[in-house]
Amino acid sequence: MYSTTFNTALGEFALIWTDQGIRRVFLPGNEAIALEHRLAQLGAQRSEPPRVISAVLDRIEDYAEGEVVDFADVPLDLDGVPAFHRRCYDILLTISRGATTTYGDMARQLGDVGLSRAVGQAMGANPIPLIIPCHRVLAARGGAGGFSAPGGTATKRVMLALEGVSLGTPPGQMQFAF
Structure with missing residues (x-):
């Protein structure tokens, strides 16, 4: 699992992804230190996002600025979800x-x-x-x-x-x- 944090007009988001797709999104509102601790607890390694994940980051940034975006084609990793x-x-x-x-x-x-x-x-x-x-x-x-x-x-x-x-x-x- 890999992770990154990024700033938007709404605040700092964090993403965790695997080779299958997005596994976690953390919405703004967590203190930076608490967010880093949470990412570490989940075993996510800091990484530069690949192109497909960077495209998701861009859409989230656009969403935070009020633009119309569509997340329908975002690959998801729901492994372990009931x-x-x-x-x-x-x-x-x-x-x-x-x-x-x-x-x-x-x-x-x-x-x-x-x-x-x-x-x-x-x-x-x-x-x-x-x-x-x-x-x-x-x-x-x-x-x-x-x-x-x-x-x-x-x-x-x-x-x-x-x-x-x-x-x-x-x-x-x-x-x-x-």
């Missing part, structure tokens, strides 16, 4: 920029609305956020739901806003028009 999670991620890969779904809708697509919590667990365990767009999964009635990346739902809201999706005022906050 089969149920892979089924969830396959559904997510069909949700395009500017569109959202809910945990319940995904559970219905998987055959049982009772799987909503399991879908949420799969989203929380997503090793490749942004490329596998778990930020596009909302709670019932359009609420943000959870987000396990640094910054939590605030990060989710920023990502969705870059894609033209507005969730309105976060719960517990009021807008004042002075």
Whole structure:
């Protein structure tokens, strides 16, 4: 496994890849020292990215600047990811920029609305956020739901806003028009 970190308009990202494709994406929000420690714990060696990985970095940088990008052709390495999670991620890969779904809708697509919590667990365990767009999964009635990346739902809201999706005022906050 290999790794690199790089700065974007949103902050510092990190990628881990193998010869099969992207294995992990770390969204901005981690302190540099904590991020380096995490990469080392996973056994990823610092490396200069090959052309295919550099192209992914470029797209992530473009995304962070608000440009429309498509990650559909990015090779992924989901070795070790449970089969149920892979089924969830396959559904997510069909949700395009500017569109959202809910945990319940995904559970219905998987055959049982009772799987909503399991879908949420799969989203929380997503090793490749942004490329596998778990930020596009909302709670019932359009609420943000959870987000396990640094910054939590605030990060989710920023990502969705870059894609033209507005969730309105976060719960517990009021807008004042002075």
